[in-house]
Amino acid sequence: MTDSFGFQAIGTRWRVDTGAALPPGQRATLLRLAEEYDALYSRFRADSGVTALAMAGGFLPLPRHGAALGRLLRTLHDVTGGGVSPLVGERLAALGYDAGYSFVPTAAPAPSRAWEGLLDWTDDGVTLDAPALLDVGAAGKGQLVDLMLEYLVSQGHEDVIVDASGDMRRAGTGTITVALEHPYDPTSAIGTVRLGSGALCASAANRRVWGDGLHHVLDARTGRCVDTVVATWVLASDTMTADGLCTALFVADPADLAAVFDFDYVLVYSDGRARSSAALQGALFP
């Protein structure tokens, strides 16, 4: 790669590598995309659109990419029987993963409120009939990766990787080799995959951990932390979908998801066993 640009955005570390030079104007645009996205969806900022909805409900207009996110979240919600839901936000916060990072649970686990009758996600925005704290973390970071990569491709870049600390998308010829980080040992990997043009996302439940077995992946149907799956990886054509499927694999059978989405996956259960799609069965170290 010729050029590389690292920065902090939406609470994580980003790195963009390009085969051609990355001029200052393009770097500034990447930061602006992140800032705009954060200003819409961050539940950790007092001035975000999502925080306004949490205070008062009502209508939050969204840019064009909001429609795609809403459709994906709705599909994931339906195919997981409600296991994935943006309404999990207030349950995460109640368990202590809140805007102030208190990590102090204020309520017992409870199911998320139902989508129907409360949330209406249309092509032009989100309407909440009552105040509710939304969390688009299931797929939002992935969509921001897509927005950045698609912007760079539109500027003529033919060889690009946008990597948001392990959720990444690549455009270019050939492949790169990506290690699948060991869920219990960040100095090790459990296998490797080849990434051509497309997205690879990772999610693990055992890193963002606080309190007594509490972590950031909840089953929206119960409000409890998922403890049978500890790590998931998904290869898909775009990062938003791969990110969302990484979350969905914690609460749904891969076969159910495969009926709706085209993807490959590896997942690790809490006892250290793994499961994968046929194409990735050779990815794990024997």
Add this chain to the structure above:
Amino acid sequence: MTVRLPDALPATPSTTTGRAASPLPRRVLTALAAVSILGAAGCAGAEAEPPAPDSQAETSTEASAGADAPASGATTEAGAGGAGAAGQSYEDGTYTETGSYQSPAGPEEVGVTITLEADVVTAVEVEPMPDNPTTTMYQERFAGGISDAIVGRKLDDLAVDKVAGSSLTSGGFNEATDKIKSDARL
């Protein structure tokens, strides 16, 4: 392998399919337990000699002792021969029922299909129908498709371009937990 039918099954199966609320499911499960017991015994002695009818009958009786089947008149000698249509106790066919059981994760259901030919169980199929992910995991493991435990290799020893994991995925989270650690330090 065929196994003689335990005597606790009802003489006339009431349904061929469905999730009837009859007491049959529990008996089917009891029969299944008996089948596995008999199966193990039968395999052990299969090469040497035919299993003794007496011991099979005993096992069947033991297995059915806990069931609430009426069982009077259908016990002991009933199925010893098994081949003759005249003395046959059960109608040939395939029977499917749903049973429920209490797993550590809560109540679960299991579908059992048994094929009967001349009072002999010639096929048993068990279809798990779990609601609980833990149960799903264990049942999938029985069905195969799950690899052995993952094997780690040090990243330092690998030639890779990127790492996909979650150790770095949330700067805000990590900063906050670091802050808590430092606040909590004496």
